[in-house]
Amino acid sequence: MKLTFTHSPLVHAGPQRTDPDFVAACRAHPAARTVILCKGDVVLGETGEPLVLHPLEAATLRLTPPGLVFLGLEGETPWFGATAEPGATPPGVDFRRATMMADANLAAILGRARAILNWHRRRTYCSNCGAPNEPHEGATKLVCPSCGTEHFPRTDPSVIMLPYSGDRCVLGRQPDWPPGMYATLAGFMEPGETIEEACARETFEETGLKVVSARYVASQPWPFPSTLMIGLMAEIEPGEPVARDDLEDARWFTREETRELYQGEMMRWAPPHYSVSRLLVETWLNAK
Ligand SMILES: [Zn+2]
Structure with missing residues (x-):
């Protein structure tokens, strides 16, 4: 895909x-x-x-x-x-x-x-000294004429993962999402973290569940406003998820329930190729 x-x-x-x-x-x-x-x-x-x-x-x-x-x-x-x-x-x-x-x-x-x-x-202004920046290299680089600081477009890495154990996966929902919508977990990486550590921390912070191993699947530039989504499959220890952090609910889904959700409710929100989140779910559904 x-x-x-x-x-x-x-x-x-x-x-x-x-x-x-x-x-x-x-x-x-x-x-x-x-x-x-x-x-x-x-x-x-x-x-x-x-x-x-x-x-x-x-x-x-x-x-x-x-x-x-x-x-x-x-x-x-x-x-x-x-x-x-x-x-x-x-x-x-x-x-x-x-x-x-x-x-x-x-x-x-x-x-x-x-x-x-x-x-x-x-x-528009230099974050170092406050002077107006000047565009260079087709405006994909800014240089401060006052202090010489160079500024480049930033990309913020974020991990996005599907936690699973055996034949079930964990999906969560945020309070402002439309009724019935559940999806993969995600969060920004912290300075000093590896991708795998960010995946384990975010999964634990949002659900209280521990990641056993994480496997990279794919990444996707996500211009809202300038994130790189790093998609992972996260094998977790079995246990009951407890929704925390920014989640309103998190719960286990069987393959059948997941398929039903994504063929029904989730289809209304985005086509399958639109997000790495969906790719992770499809990867897991097709793994059997
Ligand atoms: Zn400056």
């Missing part, structure tokens, strides 16, 4: 993007394309598809700083991303909804755009 936001068609073009002339040539390239976001949502064109403009046309809109961000190359085609100021375009549609419907390559490009553009929103 090819997960949404993975297998991006873009090449970062790291060595070339340090040359401002190269980025300028990309901007003027006749086939260059730009995706437009507004307040983190996707702006659509008249056809109902995500709006894609030539960078020179996109630059005529009122854009938030730093304007056009060079996302990378798809073959010879340069791709850019930009955030329109509210009112400069029709309002965007919810990012999740738009990327569930979009072509896989375009969804991956939109995911990269959202993560970098969100970072720009929070990094």
Whole structure:
């Protein structure tokens, strides 16, 4: 299963993007394309598809700083991303909804755009000295002209796991989720932790259950706003889960119950390819 936001068609073009002339040539390239976001949502064109403009046309809109961000190359085609100021375009549609419907390559490009553009929103000023940062390398790097600090887009690693023991798995639910919705456990990694330690800590904090072993399955960039989800199967000691931390409930599900849940209630929330969470559940269901 090819997960949404993975297998991006873009090449970062790291060595070339340090040359401002190269980025300028990309901007003027006749086939260059730009995706437009507004307040983190996707702006659509008249056809109902995500709006894609030539960078020179996109630059005529009122854009938030730093304007056009060079996302990378798809073959010879340069791709850019930009955030329109509210009112400069029709309002965007919810990012999740738009990327569930979009072509896989375009969804991956939109995911990269959202993560970098969100970072720009929070990094207008240098976090070291407070001076306004300046964009470099197609605005995928910021440099403070006052103290010289370099700032790069950040990615926050998060573990996401399916705890299981024998023929049963543990799923949890958060209080603000729709009725009947249960899913895998997840949490951000702490400094100084390995992936396996984060998996064991989060599982214990949320359910009180101990992880015996953890196995990496797959990862997924998750642009809400800029997380890397690291998906694991977590074999746990048997015991009764006690929902804690941010969970309202956590309980055992048999394979049959899990299949029923994911073929029913969960199908309404996202297609199977949309999250590594779903991939973990499918992996476990198919393991038998
Ligand atoms: Zn500074």
